Amino acid sequence: MAKNLYQKVWDDHVVRQLDSGQYQLFIALHLIHEVTSPQAFGMLKDKGLGVAYPGRTFATVDHIIPTDDQSRPLADDMAERMIQVLVEATTQNKIEFFAPQSGSQGIVHVVSPELGLTQPGMTICCGDSHTSTHGAFGCIALGIGTSQVRDVLASQTIAMDPLKVRRIRIEGELSRGVTAKDVILHIIRTLGVNGGVGFAYEYAGSVIENMTMEERMTVCNMSIEGGARCGYVSPDETTFEFLKGRERVPEGDAFDSEVKKWRSYASDADAQYDDEVIIEAAKIKPTITWGVTPAQAISIEEVIPDPDLVQGLEKNLISDALDYMKLEVNQPIKGTKVDVAFLGSCTNGRLSDFEQVAAVLKGRKVLPSVRAIAVPGSEKVDKAAREKNLHLVFEEAGFEWRKPGCSMCLAMNPDKLIGDELCASSSNRNFIGRQGSPTGRTILMSPLMVAAAAIEGKVADAREVFGLGEVQ
Amino acid sequence: MKAITKFGGKGVYVEGNDIDTDRIIPARFLKCVTFAELGSSLFYDVRFDEEGNSKGHVLDSEQHRGAEILISDVNFGCGSSREHAPQAIQKFGLKAVIADSFAEIFHGNCTTLGIPCVTMGKDARGKLSALVETDPDAEIIIDLEGLKVICANNIFDINMKESAREAFLAATYDPLDNLLAASDEIAATAVKLGYT
Ligand code: SF4
Numbered sequence: 316m317a318k319n320l321y322q323k324v325w326d327d328h329v330v331r332q333l334d335s336g337q338y339q340l341f342i343a344l345h346l347i348h349e350v351t352s353p354q355a356f357g358m359l360k361d362k363g364l365g366v367a368y369p370g371r372t373f374a375t376v377d378h379i380i381p382t383d384d385q386s387r388p389l390a391d392d393m394a395e396r397m398i399q400v401l402v403e404a405t406t407q408n409k410i411e412f413f414a415p416q417s418g419s420q421g422i423v424h425v426v427s428p429e430l431g432l433t434q435p436g437m438t439i440c441c442g443d444s445h446t447s448t449h450g451a452f453g454c455i456a457l458g459i460g461t462s463q464v465r466d467v468l469a470s471q472t473i474a475m476d477p478l479k480v481r482r483i484r485i486e487g488e489l490s491r492g493v494t495a496k497d498v499i500l501h502i503i504r505t506l507g508v509n510g511g512v513g514f515a516y517e518y519a520g521s522v523i524e525n526m527t528m529e530e531r532m533t534v535c536n537m538s539i540e541g542g543a544r545c546g547y548v549s550p551d552e553t554t555f556e557f558l559k560g561r562e563r564v565p566e567g568d569a570f571d572s573e574v575k576k577w578r579s580y581a582s583d584a585d586a587q588y589d590d591e592v593i594i595e596a597a598k599i600k601p602t603i604t605w606g607v608t609p610a611q612a613i614s615i616e617e618v619i620p621d622p623d624l625v626q627g628l629e630k631n632l633i634s635d636a637l638d639y640m641k642l643e644v645n646q647p648i649k650g651t652k653v654d655v656a657f658l659g660s661c662t663n664g665r666l667s668d669f670e671q672v673a674a675v676l677k678g679r680k681v682l683p684s685v686r687a688i689a690v691p692g693s694e695k696v697d698k699a700a701r702e703k704n705l706h707l708v709f710e711e712a713g714f715e716w717r718k719p720g721c722s723m724c725l726a727m728n729p730d731k732l733i734g735d736e737l738c739a740s741s742s743n744r745n746f747i748g749r750q751g752s753p754t755g756r757t758i759l760m761s762p763l764m765v766a767a768a769a770i771e772g773k774v775a776d777a778r779e780v781f782g783l784g785e786v787q
Numbered sequence: 788m789k790a791i792t793k794f795g796g797k798g799v800y801v802e803g804n805d806i807d808t809d810r811i812i813p814a815r816f817l818k819c820v821t822f823a824e825l826g827s828s829l830f831y832d833v834r835f836d837e838e839g840n841s842k843g844h845v846l847d848s849e850q851h852r853g854a855e856i857l858i859s860d861v862n863f864g865c866g867s868s869r870e871h872a873p874q875a876i877q878k879f880g881l882k883a884v885i886a887d888s889f890a891e892i893f894h895g896n897c898t899t900l901g902i903p904c905v906t907m908g909k910d911a912r913g914k915l916s917a918l919v920e921t922d923p924d925a926e927i928i929i930d931l932e933g934l935k936v937i938c939a940n941n942i943f944d945i946n947m948k949e950s951a952r953e954a955f956l957a958a959t960y961d962p963l964d965n966l967l968a969a970s971d972e973i974a975a976t977a978v979k980l981g982y983t
Pocket of ligand 1: 378423424445720724725743
């Protein structure tokens with residue numbers, strides 16, 4: 316019977332059905348970090364349990380690590396303690412830990428793919444909702460809670476209900492200056508923040524097929540922002556090419572036989588789906604958020620929505636978001652004053668993101684009133700960028716080039732918004748208070764748009780600022 | 788682990804669609820190596836100002852003191868996978884959440900901790916939250932066996948994910964013992980897939 320990738324990977328990894336009706340699923344790769352996992356080791360200890368498959372778990376630190384001075388002990392006692400607990404637990408349990416300055420540290424969703432740990436056909440779990448990123452390689456990649464981190468450590472399995480699968484086909488060609496980030500913001504805007512609840516999203520169609528792995532990761536990364544527990548792309552030549560030669564990927568004949576296996580996980584041409592959505596690529600414009608959920612998004616050409624045009628709770632939702640964001644109804648979003656520009660995160664903190672921005676930044680300057688930071692997603696990204704002297708391009712333009720970490724994506728390290736500062740951000744969440752100030756404001760956008768905002772000091776159309784293609 | 792079948796308590800209605808986990812527990816409170824102290828930080832930024840003074844949030848109102856059932860609107864618990872959110876809810880003293888709908892990871896985390904996430908039709912849910920607002924002392928009884936919520940002489944039908952309901956009734960909502968019982972099958976799966 317024809318199957319889609321989700322069904323194939325699921326069927327392969329099911330251990331058995333539980334009495335509750337859920338399934339017990341084997342987890343091929345488990346990633347842990349310092350925020351959601353140390354507590355799980357405590358839970359194991361309480362139950363007198365050990366780690367069943369330590370070789371299938373890998374650890375890093377990303378959320379709380381400062382991006383300026385990373386010397387230990389960290390200035391923040393609690394942050395230092397969390398790292399210590401993780402270091403102790405991983406040492407005790409023989410789990411590989413990618414420590415700062417090891418050359419492999421970074422944001423968990425950047426690190427695992429670049430090492431080649433993430434491979435097609437795997438089930439992957441991490442105590443982090445953006446685990447969906449790894450779906451780009453053709454995996455079922457799930458964010459889990461700490462109790463489930465405990466379950467994976469103790470048994471290498473989780474209990475789970477199967478998901479339905481919605482195929483989202485993006486067909487046609489993107490116009491110039493429209494990026495993967497715009498594609499996913501457009502999808503979330505179209506389907507809503509909870510449109511994906513109960514679903515895995517399969518991204519397909521010519522636009523996805525033509526994307527690089529980095530771009531596919533950007534798209535899959537934000538699946539969870541649309542409510543989908545996971546999102547994936549069927550593996551193809553682009554996937555195999557990306558994996559070839561990576562540190563944790565076999566070489567030679569072994570690689571060829573892996574490719575054969577990986578290829579077999581791709582969705583069959585006549586596979587069935589529970590739902591299908593088709594999106595016309597040509598209709599996607601540079602898209603940014605105006606509100607406090609990733610679905611509260613509009614194209615750069617639109618005006619800020621009017622709550623009076625809708626009814627009920629939705630109306631309150633819009634007016635509350637507008638109050639919080641201090642934005643005016645019916646005004647163009649373009650021109651909104653920006654205080655901070657943040658380039659980085661597991662959505663857009665990969666080498667290609669910095670390359671793309673560096674190419675347009677050359678010879679331009681960040682407006683002096685804007686605090687602009689560029690934060691590589693991993694030590695490997697940092698190293699590769701430095702080898703190409705990209706950090707100098709950023710620094711000359713007026714960006715600070717930082718050390719790897721989650722940085723200003725969330726408020727767990729010293730990089731934070733102050734007061735009601737407005738941040739043009741390449742990250743994935745614009746929730747109230749997300750960037751560290753209870754009144755701080757976030758506008759999500761693509762790296763190109765962040766660069767344009769940094770230069771102009773206001774929300775701007777990257778296509779105009781950088782002369783990229785036609786604007787109708 | 789005890790079976791969870793039928794229980795009652797006072798309710799409190801926290802209004803809003805898409806209440807995300809950053810709102811339920813702001814990220815700065817995630818710096819902890821156990822979950823024990825999280826209760827007081829529940830909904831912190833909506834409850835307290837920057838000096839830590841109460842902003843008069845419904846969770847802090849005198850009438851709703853001791854409430855055990857949290858009621859909210861659409862897509863409750865969206866955002867991050869942080870278990871800190873349901874942990875904070877539980878440590879605050881809340882035993883169940885009733886909403887129009889839930890985000891998935893949040894729902895799963897709650898279930899594992901023994902916090903039933905219950906949904907009901909929009910009108911019924913609206914009526915229930917209105918009842919709680921007019922009579923904060925009204926007892927809400929959640930009956931997972933009969934799939935009903937009873938409050939002030941009203942009986943509402945409720946919905947639940949069947950596997951979660953099964954797990955509450957059979958006291959298997961924390962699945963770990965069950966998972967561990969299959970260690971031979973787990974090992975066989977690992978070998979079959981070459982994950983050794
Ligand atoms: S970059 Fe942001 S979204 Fe990604 S793992 Fe770090 S905190 Fe989470």
